[in-house]
Amino acid sequence: MKVTVTVNGRAETHDVETRTLLVYFLREACGLTGTNVGCDTTSCGACTVLLNGESVKSCTVLAAQADGQEVTTIEGLAKPDGTFHPVQQAFHEHHALQCGYCTPGMVMAITSLLKEHPNPTEAEVREGLEGNLCRCTGYHNIVKAALAAAGSTELVS
Amino acid sequence: MSATVTERAGGGARGVVGTRMLRREDPALLSGEAQFVHDLSVPGALHLSVVRSPHAHARVLEVDLSAARECPGVVAAFSGRDLLGEWAAPMPCAWPVTADMQTPTHYPVALDEACYVGDAVAVVLAESAAQAQDAAASVSVSYEVLPAAVDLADAASDRVLAHDASETNRAYIWELAPDAAAVERAFAEAAVTVSERYVQQRLIPAAMEPRGVCVVPQPFGGDFTVYSSTQIPHILRTMLGITAGVPEGRLRVVAPSVGGGFGSKLNVYAEELLCLALARRMRRPVRWTEERSEAAQATIQGRGQIQQIELAADAEGHVQAVRVHLVADMGAYLQLVTPGIPILGAFLYHGVYDVPAYSFTCTGVFTNKTPTDAYRGAGRPEATYAIERAMDALARRIGVDPAEVRRRNFIAKDKFPYASSGGLLFDSGDYDAALAGALELADYEGLRAEQAQRRAQGSAKLLGIGLSSYVEMCGLAPSRVLASLNYAAGGWEAATVRMLPTGKVQVVSGSSPHGQGHETSWSMIVADKLGVSPEDVDVLHSDTAVSPFGLDTYGSRSLSVGGTAIAMAADRVVDKARLLAAHRLEVAPEDLDLEAGTFSVRGTPSRAVALGELAFAAFTAHDLPDGMEPNLEAQATYDPENFTFPFGTHVAVVEIDSDTGRVDLVRYVAVDDCGNQVNPLIVEGQVHGGIAQGVAQAMWEEAAYDEAGNILTTSFADYLVPAASELPSFTLGHTVTPSPSNPLGVKGIGEAGTIASTPAVVNAVVDALAHLGVHSMEMPVTPERVWRAVDAARRTPTGGTS
Numbered sequence: 010m011k012v013t014v015t016v017n018g019r020a021e022t023h024d025v026e027t028r029t030l031l032v033y034f035l036r037e038a039c040g041l042t043g044t045n046v047g048c049d050t051t052s053c054g055a056c057t058v059l060l061n062g063e064s065v066k067s068c069t070v071l072a073a074q075a076d077g078q079e080v081t082t083i084e085g086l087a088k089p090d091g092t093f094h095p096v097q098q099a100f101h102e103h104h105a106l107q108c109g110y111c112t113p114g115m116v117m118a119i120t121s122l123l124k125e126h127p128n129p130t131e132a133e134v135r136e137g138l139e140g141n142l143c144r145c146t147g148y149h150n151i152v153k154a155a156l157a158a159a160g161s162t163e164l165v166s
Numbered sequence: 167m168s169a170t171v172t173e174r175a176g177g178g179a180r181g182v183v184g185t186r187m188l189r190r191e192d193p194a195l196l197s198g199e200a201q202f203v204h205d206l207s208v209p210g211a212l213h214l215s216v217v218r219s220p221h222a223h224a225r226v227l228e229v230d231l232s233a234a235r236e237c238p239g240v241v242a243a244f245s246g247r248d249l250l251g252e253w254a255a256p257m258p259c260a261w262p263v264t265a266d267m268q269t270p271t272h273y274p275v276a277l278d279e280a281c282y283v284g285d286a287v288a289v290v291l292a293e294s295a296a297q298a299q300d301a302a303a304s305v306s307v308s309y310e311v312l313p314a315a316v317d318l319a320d321a322a323s324d325r326v327l328a329h330d331a332s333e334t335n336r337a338y339i340w341e342l343a344p345d346a347a348a349v350e351r352a353f354a355e356a357a358v359t360v361s362e363r364y365v366q367q368r369l370i371p372a373a374m375e376p377r378g379v380c381v382v383p384q385p386f387g388g389d390f391t392v393y394s395s396t397q398i399p400h401i402l403r404t405m406l407g408i409t410a411g412v413p414e415g416r417l418r419v420v421a422p423s424v425g426g427g428f429g430s431k432l433n434v435y436a437e438e439l440l441c442l443a444l445a446r447r448m449r450r451p452v453r454w455t456e457e458r459s460e461a462a463q464a465t466i467q468g469r470g471q472i473q474q475i476e477l478a479a480d481a482e483g484h485v486q487a488v489r490v491h492l493v494a495d496m497g498a499y500l501q502l503v504t505p506g507i508p509i510l511g512a513f514l515y516h517g518v519y520d521v522p523a524y525s526f527t528c529t530g531v532f533t534n535k536t537p538t539d540a541y542r543g544a545g546r547p548e549a550t551y552a553i554e555r556a557m558d559a560l561a562r563r564i565g566v567d568p569a570e571v572r573r574r575n576f577i578a579k580d581k582f583p584y585a586s587s588g589g590l591l592f593d594s595g596d597y598d599a600a601l602a603g604a605l606e607l608a609d610y611e612g613l614r615a616e617q618a619q620r621r622a623q624g625s626a627k628l629l630g631i632g633l634s635s636y637v638e639m640c641g642l643a644p645s646r647v648l649a650s651l652n653y654a655a656g657g658w659e660a661a662t663v664r665m666l667p668t669g670k671v672q673v674v675s676g677s678s679p680h681g682q683g684h685e686t687s688w689s690m691i692v693a694d695k696l697g698v699s700p701e702d703v704d705v706l707h708s709d710t711a712v713s714p715f716g717l718d719t720y721g722s723r724s725l726s727v728g729g730t731a732i733a734m735a736a737d738r739v740v741d742k743a744r745l746l747a748a749h750r751l752e753v754a755p756e757d758l759d760l761e762a763g764t765f766s767v768r769g770t771p772s773r774a775v776a777l778g779e780l781a782f783a784a785f786t787a788h789d790l791p792d793g794m795e796p797n798l799e800a801q802a803t804y805d806p807e808n809f810t811f812p813f814g815t816h817v818a819v820v821e822i823d824s825d826t827g828r829v830d831l832v833r834y835v836a837v838d839d840c841g842n843q844v845n846p847l848i849v850e851g852q853v854h855g856g857i858a859q860g861v862a863q864a865m866w867e868e869a870a871y872d873e874a875g876n877i878l879t880t881s882f883a884d885y886l887v888p889a890a891s892e893l894p895s896f897t898l899g900h901t902v903t904p905s906p907s908n909p910l911g912v913k914g915i916g917e918a919g920t921i922a923s924t925p926a927v928v929n930a931v932v933d934a935l936a937h938l939g940v941h942s943m944e945m946p947v948t949p950e951r952v953w954r955a956v957d958a959a960r961r962t963p964t965g966g967t968s
Contacts, residue, residue: 043197043199045202045204046204046376050459083196091197104850106196108374108680109191110375110425134890135891141890142374142882144428145851147856147859148854149854151890
């Protein structure tokens with residue numbers, strides 16, 4: 010079936026099997042491999058992207074469900090000149106990533122979280138991230154980065 | 167990319183070593199540009215799907231591939247017998263710990279007998295991954311189900327054999343008893359003895375990136391490029407060559423971005439061999455990506471031990487002897503270093519304590535379960551858990567505070583280097599300082615006061631405080647020591663440092679990172695050595711064509727062994743540059759100072775030449791001293807003379823709801839000493855992650871099997887890797903006791919957090935319940951276990967469960 014999704018501001022139309030998940034539409038049809046797959050049960054959150062501005066796990070959305078809608082992936086988060094989004098920048102400054110595999114999903118989840126809760130407490134950040142797993146950082150610096158990004162004046166973009 | 171300099175911890179008096187420089191790895195990972203194996207675009211690749219045994223132990227009677235071969239997109243399908251001719255040797259185990267070790271023959275696809283749920287019995291190749299998976303479901307295998315050896319203690323009795331043709335499940339018995347008589351004497355004379363039994367449950371390593379392999383045959387010349395999500399591209403190349411019968415020089419192994427390993431990618435896996443052999447056979451690229459549920463069966467697991475530890479002490483609690491008997495679960499086969507994992511802990515069951523007599527025995531036992539192998543800490547977390555739990559038991563027995571019993575037994579600061587009763591030479595340490603620091607950061611006295619108050623008030627929220635003091639041997643490893651342990655390889659590391667004509671620097675390392683920030687740390691070390699900016703230093707690694715020699719990354723070895731090799735190579739570049747500078751400035755080499763990348767004549771600083779100019783001069787070679795070869799490049803291979811011995815004390819604080827058994831980790835303090843720190847930002851990150859993994863063993867994680875040997879925890883819904891919501895922020899401190907074992911004075915920090923945290927948490931849980939009479943607690947400390955222990959204690963008038 011033919012599916013058209015606006016991905017990072019660009020219309021992407023591809024002919025895919027009906028069973029195609031959004032994450033494979035992004036990775037294989039659109040060639041955007043920044044979104045990673047870490048599990049097969051919607052548990053790890055590595056595949057988190059924004060669908061119409063809200064975080065979803067793209068392994069649990071069919072490409073067909075996203076037809077006609079807008080998706081933002083990690084590749085579309087920085088400004089066109091490459092300037093990092095405040096959440097990306099905070100991850101860098103606070104060493105919130107090690108192997109980096111969960112990172113795109115974490116960054117997208119936090120971007121969405123901070124839109125809903127612009128000034129979260131540490132507990133709210135931790136609760137808000139319970140759907141995203143990281144095996145490297147113990148979350149300490151991820152939480153720190155999220156709180157630092159929340160204080161960023163550039164966040165609402 | 168920006169760099170910040172805010173604090174210094176160890177290292178030189180100037181330069182970037184010791185600063186919190188931000189990681190150069192981050193931008194590619196944060197923008198989605200980084201390429202993991204699964205991200206590589208390889209036109210024409212066939213996709214491999216593996217058909218796995220649903221039985222823990224079964225005879226494979228017939229493999230019918232006819233239906234699978236008719237499925238859309240399928241190119242080929244093979245049974246184990248079909249592929250037997252591909253193998254020059256069975257799958258490798260590099261660590262025959264004893265001369266008489268039993269090693270079951272292990273092929274990438276089983277021939278006649280499947281020995282665990284997940285053992286490969288057939289493979290399918292198709293044009294797409296989905297087609298391969300669909301077709302794999304059409305493979306029909308007839309089995310004769312055999313009795314399975316599942317429970318470790320039961321398997322050790324040989325009631326059921328894990329391999330049909332063997333006579334025993336015993337793989338080996340390994341003993342360390344330098345003075346058995348002294349141990350016997352100490353126990354005979356002891357005022358107090360402690361005897362404890364602990365179970366190390368199996369763990370699933372769960373790196374966030376599942377494994378993946380892609381093998382690309384070159385159309386001319388018979389060469390193969392193997393892309394694998396591995397920690398060990400160099401070891402893998404050698405082992406693939408031996409096992410698949412490919413001349414090693416025709417293999418190039420590349421580990422692209424690797425999404426975590428924790429030991430699970432320190433192996434030679436069936437799927438790596440299958441992709442190589444099938445790419446050779448089909449003359450097409452072949453790739454495979456592990457699914458998460460598949461990983462629970464197909465990737466090695468960690469731990470899996472039954473530990474019996476005994477302490478003999480005098481009346482004041484001074485430990486005179488430690489005696490340990492382990493039963494270690496090998497799983498169904500010996501993977502790359504399976505038998506050696508318990509042995510890596512064998513020397514450390516007396517922990518940080520000055521114990522004169524020591525003996526250790528380990529029996530390796532086969533079960534019909536996924537093989538075990540290295541998982542973060544590998545043997546040392548198990549050792550630390552046993553001694554630290556036992557020390558708390560001793561403290562309770564003699565009625566002193568856990569901190570005090572530790573103080574009484576610590577190896578004193580002035581005893582280093584310390585020859586241990588296990589036969590190691592501990593390099594340096596100040597265990598009292600780390601304990602004191604941790605108690606202060608945690609406000610230990612305040613916590614004890616609050617605990618007493620809650621108990622007095624009969625609060626349902628019980629407070630528990632747990633200590634863990636640890637030492638690890640890492641920086642694997644002196645090659646001669648490895649030889650004495652029958653390990654098949656050495657423990658050195660190789661490096662090259664070269665200056666390019668433009669003055670830029672390339673560093674080549676045989677270590678192979680998967681999240682540790684090597685590029686950042688190596689650039690810092692070399693920048694300081696050469697007096698250049700770290701931005702001018704590029705680091706190359708993880709590709710055997712770029713770094714032909716290396717022994718890769720595991721065992722907290724990369725900095726203390728690999729970093730030392732890099733520093734040595736950089737020194738050699740400086741030595742050569744100095745000779746060239748002396749030639750150009752017409753002075754003696756010893757009259758030159760190197761400062762900020764420029765050689766200047768001592769006393770006449772205006773006479774100077776920059777390293778960059780020297781690099782260009784060495785490149786043009788127009789005017790070199792007689793006999794000097796062109797270019798500034800040097801190699802070094804460093805083989806350490808000793809291990810390094812990081813140490814520290816961690817404090818865990820838990821709150822337990824005595825009505826529901828719920829355990830919350832409310833506070834966590836860690837004081838670690840990894841010697842000099844190259845980059846404290848990275849050190850802290852390693853500690854944070856390590857703590858989380860060790861806490862997870864204590865509280866949530868267990869690779870659970872049913873009685874038939876089916877693994878029950880195949881997804882993150884069942885296998886409870888903690889999320890941010892389950893952990894607190896951590897409070898870290900550090901002390902700096904440089905290692906005399908290497909010129910950088912570094913020790914390693916990759917495994918420390920995991921080693922220390924598991925016993926700290928369980929000790930805290932037992933501490934919270936001890937006044938009720940609960941003295942034993944198995945891992946993970948689930949609410950059910952805690953509730954049952956509290957309930958049982960309340961029903962027993964005298965209290966006590968141990």
